[in-house]
Amino acid sequence: MTPATIEGPRLILRPWRQEDLEPLFAINGDPESMRYFASVMTRAESDAWAARLKAHFAEHGWGFWVVEERGGAPFVGVVGLMNIPWTARFTPAVEIGWRIAPAFRRRGHAEEAARMALGYGFGTLRLPEIVAFTVPANAPSWRLMERLGMTPDGSFGHPRLPADHPLHEHVLYRLVASRG
Template sequence: MTFALRGERVLLRDWRDEDIPAWAAMNADPEVRRYFPGVLTAEQASGEAERIRAHGAREGFTFWALEIPGVTDFAGFVGLLRTSFEAHFTPCVEIGWRLATPCWGKGYATEAARLALDHGFKTLGLEEIVALTTLTNLPSQAVMQRLGMSRREEDDFDHPRLAVDHPLRRHLLYRLPRADWLAGQKA
């Protein structure tokens, strides 16, 4: 069975093998990876894609491939993932996105994220979905705010997978409870 969530301009779908070259190119772009520790080699990107796909097979949801019909077959990913590290807010499901630079600033991440949130709350029955990012990633923070997610300073944390002195270690946590999402849908 194939998975698909369709929006007005976006399609979230299962990954295909033919997505991997575009995924690798995207993750070799320093601009795409500027809020991450570094760019990925083609082998590292392929490994990450396999982990994302395996999560989907195991959990029934994942960071799905993002297609912009009529524009590009593969624009990156948007979706839901069980966070795999320990922190004060785990276990949890996080929403995330990563898009190729030509697809930035067009509202695709927000539109696709709304589809993923709706699926997470209405179909999967999740009680809360979180998002996390670095202090300096203002574009992602803006998407989180447009989605109705909220941040409390006491939830900010040091990412356990980054070195103590790493400049990207400090992260912000945004939360969205199911009740808030459903109330916002009725408004």
């Protein structure tokens, strides 16, 4: 399936290229960027995650896009939609997520790219709902979820983390398509 590209006035959400692996690892290997995740990733783990994201694109034609500034930086981060591969009270579901490189944070890139991805999810894909989740301490992420119009729907224990892990508990947000 041909991967979708989404173009906005300032950003382009595009499929993956080989040269994206190094800047992705710069995020995934950075302790500050990964403080709300179970651990930083090694280069091999980061590359394996990118391979899973690319495989999702190959199967569906959409997923976590690379965010590029139009006429600027070729890699700002990744933002997109993904079928959740594990089971929880709200699955099956499509999640929206983001990881933005430190140099590009607090510039509105995550929100702008997320709005583009949501538009694609609700418009082109006609999804009935999109979810997002994070740990309660990740205020920048759940505040972005709220700015996107998502509403909180309680919490859940992440099934890929042990119950005694400090990041086991996650908050869930939902956004339902407006059809009209």
